[in-house]
Each structure stands twice: as C-alpha cells, then as structure tokens.
Amino acid sequence: MNARLNPNLLNPDLLEATRLTRAGQLLEATALIQRALGGRFAPSPATVRAAATATPATDRAGEPPLEGSCRVIDIGPFVADAEPQPTHRDHADTTAKAAEPAAEAVVSPLTSRLGAALRDKLFKFRGAVPAFEPIVPGAAPEALPDGARFISGSYTNDAGTRSYKLYVPSNYGGEPVPLVVMLHGCTQNPDDFAAGTRMNELAEQEPCLVLYPAQSAGANGSKCWNWFKPSDQRAGQGEPSLIAGMTREIAASYHVDRHRIYIAGLSAGGAMATTMATTYPDLYAAAGIHSGLPHAAAHDLPSALAAMQQGSARAAGVRAASAGTSRETPHPVPVIVFHGDRDTTVHPRNGEQVIVQFAPTGVRTGSAGAGAKPRASIERGQVPNGRAYTRTTYHHPNGSPHVEQWTVHGAGHAWSGGSSRGSYTDPQGPDAAKEMLRFFLAHPAGGKAAPEPGRAM
Secondary structure, X not given: OOOOOOOOOOOHHHHHHHHHHHOOOHHHHHHHHHHHOOOXXXXXXXXHHHHHXXXXXXXXXXXXXXXXXXXXXXXXXXXXXXXOOOOOOOOOOXXXXXXXXXXXXXXXXXOHHHHHHHXXXXXXXXXXXXXXXXXXXXXXXXXXXXOOEEEEEEEEEOOEEEEEEEEEOOOOOOOOEXXXXXXXXXOOOHHHHHHHHOHHHHHHHOOOEEEEEOOOOOOOOOOOOOOOOHHHOOOOOHHHHHHHHHHHHHHHHOOEEEEEEEEEEEOHHHXXXXXXXXXXXXXXXXXXXXXXXXXXXXXXXXXXXXXXXXXXXXXXXXXXXXXXXXXXXOOOOOEEEEEEOOOOOOOOHHHHHHHHHHOOXXXXXXXXXXXXXXXXXXXXXXXXXXXXXXXXXXXOOOOOEEEEXXXXXXXXXXXEOOOOOOOOEEOOOOOHHHHHHHHHHOOOOOOOOOOOOOOOO
C-alpha cells in the first residue's frame, strides 16, 4: 500500500489486515477486515488458515507471491456471475433482516494479476469460508402492467461497456417525461433494485422513465460501483462517463424532458450518485443519496475504511458545484439524503457530510458567518406501526428548498420503506423512493423549485 493506516481511526484487526495484505496473505486479511467491520459471517483468521492448510498443495504449487494494493469498496459478500441464483427467497423475518447490518467488507483488486489470483483463491475456499457465500438476489419485479416494458440494453464507450434495464410505464405516450437513473448497491442488480425500491410502481403513478445501470462483475467482483477510485471520480472518465453516456443515450432515444433528469443510489450506488451530481451538474437536475458517502470520500484502502467507519475528512473540502466539471454552476444540484441512524456499515456522519457538500453557499457549515444560522425547517414524524424520522429542509436565502435530510431512527443499512421482494430493504421506514420522486419533480433544472402539493415551502 502507498498510504499509512492511522491507528487512531482503525482498530488493531485492520492494522493486522494491512500487514497480511502486504505479505500476500489475502484471505486472512479479508477475514480480519470483515470481522472488524462487524460482518456476521466473518470467520476468524485461524479458520481461514485451517481451510488453506486443508487445500491440496498441488493446487498452490508454482503460485507466484501476490503483489499489488487492495482497496475496500463497500459491504457485501463475494458474488460469482457463473453460478446460477435461486429463484426464491424466504422473507418470513423481514423486520429482523432489515435491522441487522449486512455482512460486509469486500477487498477489490486493483490490478488484473492480483484480481485473477484473488478470485481463484476465493473460489477454492468458498465451501470452507461462509463469508464469501453470495446474497441471494431479490425476486424479479412482479408481472408488468399491460403496455409497460422493462427493456434490457447496453452502452459502450472508451471506458468499457455496462448493461442496463429501462422501465417504460404503461401510460407513456411519447410526451416529454422525466428520467430517473437508479444506481444499485453491492451484490444487487437492476431487477433486485427495482423490486426493493418499487420505483417502477411509482413511475406508473407519476409517469417517468426509470433507468437502472448495472455494474459488471468484471469491473468489480461484488458488483459495487467503484466510488473509491480516483479514476472513477471525474467527469469524462471511467464509470461516471459510462453512466452519463448511458443517460444521454436514453434521453436522446426517448422523448425525455431534459430539465427533469435525476439520479439516485443506495450505499456504493449512493456514493456514485454524489459523484455523478458533482461532476455532471449540467445533466442531472437533482440527486437522491441513500446510505451513501460524499463525493471523493476515499482514494485508497485506509481512507475508504475510515470514511465508512467515521466519515471522510477529505470530502469536507470538496465543493460539489464545480469538482471535475467542464464549467462551474452557480449552485450545487439539489439533493435529498436518507440515512439510518443505526447504520453500522456506512456511518451516518457521511449523510451529514453530503448535506454540507451540496448545501448552497451561506448554508454550508462554517460559511454562514459569525452568528448566522442556516435557514432550516424541521419536521418529526413516524410511519404508522413503523419507524420514527426527522426531516430537515435547508433553504436558499430566497426561501426555496434546496437540500432535504431524512434521518430514520433505529434503521440500519437498508432502503427505507422498500419492499421485502428486494435485498437490503427496511419496510418499516418512510418511503424513500416516493419522497425522492416527490423531491425530484419539484426541482427541474435551471428553474425555481416548484411548490409541492400538500407541503409548505
């Protein structure tokens, strides 16, 4: 690794994991990282060593020592594309599942040689190391309404190729409609994310197209968006260029209202959504960040772990209005942020840092001047038979709302108000998808925020 771990930020297990990684003992390092971050299936290093000892020596003969650097990207066990997935999953204990932190910490290789070797080792030990068992994806969305379409496609540019699914509602007749881009979390896919968020169902009520880009296992073994890599944090490069290019292609192929293109994401997808809103403010009119991190929160393994555990000091100095863009905009794009206050996977402080990063000048922490207070309104509520929440709205000096922060009390790392048909959902919380769409439609690009039915400005 090319950076030192700060012992004040990371616990001894993570320090030991770094030493093991440098020594080429990647399985032991992975187990330690998972145990340190609270993964419920994480084995002890002794278990991993026992599994390694049980592997025939001939399987390892001639293997060169592993070299390179590894970075933690997000939570989620290893997922192998080649294995067929079951078509059914028992959701009898949905509430308990939503309250538990996901098994976490996947080490992502940054060189092809390291990646191939690590993948080979993981396949050898999957039977003995339950930490690498894949999460069964949620069931595919229910039968489509008559006239609706859920189209598969792909987009290619110099940065590579990514597949996607596009939902076209049954009542779409070619008129200009909004486009919502949804970035899934680790180990998820478009079908799973659509089922869990129920955004397709909302698109039937408020006609809009919904685009679900899919991360490839070739780019990341656990299908996490590479939010932590500097090469994937800039406009015109890497994954941001693929997502933006895909968005523009869909907008050009359908009659999309160019003033109403929005982006949202969960976890690693939420972190990438902050990057997209930061680097392409001329494309996306507003963004929804669920359990994510601020733009440029990490650049290597130590900073990724520190950001996920405690928030990112590095991200605090990044202005969302102009980072990586070809031209500056007068204000960052409006954002709506959801985060559970019991999230042990991505610390809730990250949600606070997203607010600071995207708040307009004069509202940012420390920039309003001595004695000045940001204009904010606070609403507290509770879902019937569900979770309590606090909704804070920050306003421009002219009074128009710009940033919404939803803190879901008692919630962990899961999509608030989602359906149990998808993974990483918490049906007890307020409906994040519904609130995001409401927020989006009230914020067209280049215009004053529109009044919201039933809500005071």
